[in-house]
Amino acid sequence: MPDMSAHLALTQLVPLAEELDKNKVTPGVLGFVVFAVLALAVWALMKSMNRHMNSISFEEAPDPAEPGTPAGKAGEKAQAAS
Helix, strand or coil, X not given: CHHHHHHHHHHHHHHHHHHCCCCCCCCHHHHHXXXXXXXXXXXXXXXXXXXXXXXXCCCCCCCCCCCXXXXXXXXHHHHHHC
């Protein structure tokens, strides 16, 4: 019985396919819906990333080559000893 319904569906779809212009291909409504969903998802991800990036408090570590830092003083002592 499933074979008969598949055959019936194909016979109904063939005339629709023949009516379409073979030189004109459009994405249609489904293409627009998929594109709109992807655009909304990217917008939501960017908004979430922006919120997360703004909540990070980043302090840069001091440069070890600066003379005022403890690492810099240790480097100066090593150079003086050599």
